[in-house]
Amino acid sequence: MAYNPHVQARYGHCDSFFVESEDGRYSSHPEVRERFRHNQRVQQRKLAEDLSQLTADEYQDDILIHMEHMESQTLPDVNSIDIQTEIQWFMRPYLLDFLVEAHAAFGLLPETLFLAVNLLDRYCSRRVVYKRHYQLVGCAALLIAAKYGDKKDRVPTIRELKSMCCSLYDDEMFTQMEWHVLQTLNWIIGHPTIDAFLQLALADTDYDAETEHMTLYIAEIALFHKEFVSTKPSVLARSALALARCILSRPQARSSEWAGAFDQQTVMNLSNQLYQPSQVLSRKYGSPHLSNVSGKVDHFLQRQAEILRRAAAPPSPPPTITLEIPKPTATSYFGPQTPHNKAVYGAVMQHGCPTPPITPENELFQNGPIPKSQPVPGYPSTPNATLPPNVQQPAQYYPGSYLQPQI
Incomplete structure (x- = not known):
């Protein structure tokens, strides 16, 4: 007997009323049905990824050739940016700091930041940009890049961008600038970014989050420098990875x-730019979910500086022994001094006591013959040591006093 709701509504509820069980598909619990649907979606997604991987492997070479062609067609011109009348190169790092912070605040994909900077530079190489509109162009480029390749729920709104710019621009100005950027670039947005080439380079290797984060950190440092503006993303991706x-x-x-x-x-040019990165980038890549690669770069640079300092330091000389020669205690205050250079005059050792050197004859004293001096008690006398005739012999002659004062 089938269940008839009209019968129950007419006669009221009856405990003994017989009701057949419904089909199992409709009587199952809602949680069971939701689990079944989830498993179906997972299987379909896995099948789609396998098919996409097979297709990518088949057309990998063609995709790479097209990407290398597009990167040449969508490179900005540095010489055209040089002739800008108001904006200067020193303003660009400040704008990029703002874009990096906005990019991190909205949680956008890495390729969105690289594409936004490319759109900004390409627009500046084709149009004259006023200084007061420079930040507006950067916001429009970030908005276009997010709409092009990022998730729909993470695309920033004009109200959010206006709030980040401190209400410096009206809502209509964002819309007009977005349209103007697209029209200037002939609606060509498909620029192969550094992140796209990096994924190709890492496709055949095991996933290493630390290496990928380090490569992205180096690549974002390169965005701040003029010398890398016209460098191809494929070259930057491989060099930053190395x-x-x-x-x-x-x-x-x-x-x-x-x-x-x-x-x-x-690679050498990139390594030279690691010493003074942007503080915004250092804070961004100093977080644990990005493997703290900025701190590891600082530690690496400190090690390299220590190695270079040790290599450049001169070798330490061997220890030397210093001999101190004592000075004579008694000196003569009158007349010339007798030289004490033993190598010249050759001292005489008698009875184990050193004797003064021989006084020169007929060279220093020109007052006639020099009489012999009296011997010193207790010490041998100096050979041929005489005094002038006008000098009286002292009562006591002390060693070391070779000339006595005149009386």
Whole structure:
């Protein structure tokens, strides 16, 4: 007997009323049905990823060729930016600090930041930008990049961008600038970013979050410098990856692989910019969820500086022994001094006591013959040591006093 709701409504509720069980598909609990649907979605997503991977492997070479062609077509011109009348290169790091903070606040993908900076530079290389509109162009570029490749729920709104700019611009100005940037670039937004090439370079290796974060940190440092504005993203991606592996002591890719064909000069230029990174980037990549790579770079630079300091330090000389020669205690205050250089005059040792050197004859004293001096009691006399005739013989002659004062 089937269940009839009209019968129950007409005669009222009856405990003994027989009701057949419904079909199992409709009688199951809502949680069971939701779990079944979730499993179906997971299986479909896994099947779609497998098919996408097969397609990517088949067309990998064609995709890489197209990306390398597009990166050449969408590079900004540094010479055109140089002739800007109001904006200068020193203003660009301040704007990039603002974009990095906005990018982190909205939780956007890494490729969104690289694409926004590319749109900003391309627009500045084609249009004259006033200083008061420079930040507005950066916000419009970030908005376009987020709409192009990021998640829909994370795209910033005009109200949020206006609040971050302290209400400096009206809502209509954001809309007009967004349209003007797109029209200037001929609606060509598909620029292959450094992150896109980095994913290709890491596709054939095991996932290493620390290496990826270090590479992104180095690549974002390069955004702040003029010399890398016109460098191809593929070259920057491979060079930044090679430098990141060097810092983290990871093995480098083989030269036969695409990631192993990095530019040595670009790697050296990137390493020279690691010493003074932006404080905003240092704080951003100093967080634990980004592996604290900024702190590891600082530690690496300190080690390198210590190695260079040790290599440049001169070798320590061997210890030397210093001999102190005592000075004579008794000196003569009148007349010339007798030289005490033993190498010249050769001292005489008699009875175990040193004797003064021989006084020169007929050279220093020109007053006739010099009589012999009296011997000193207890010590032998100096050979041929005489005194002038006008000098009286003292009662006592002390060793070391070779000339006596005149009376």
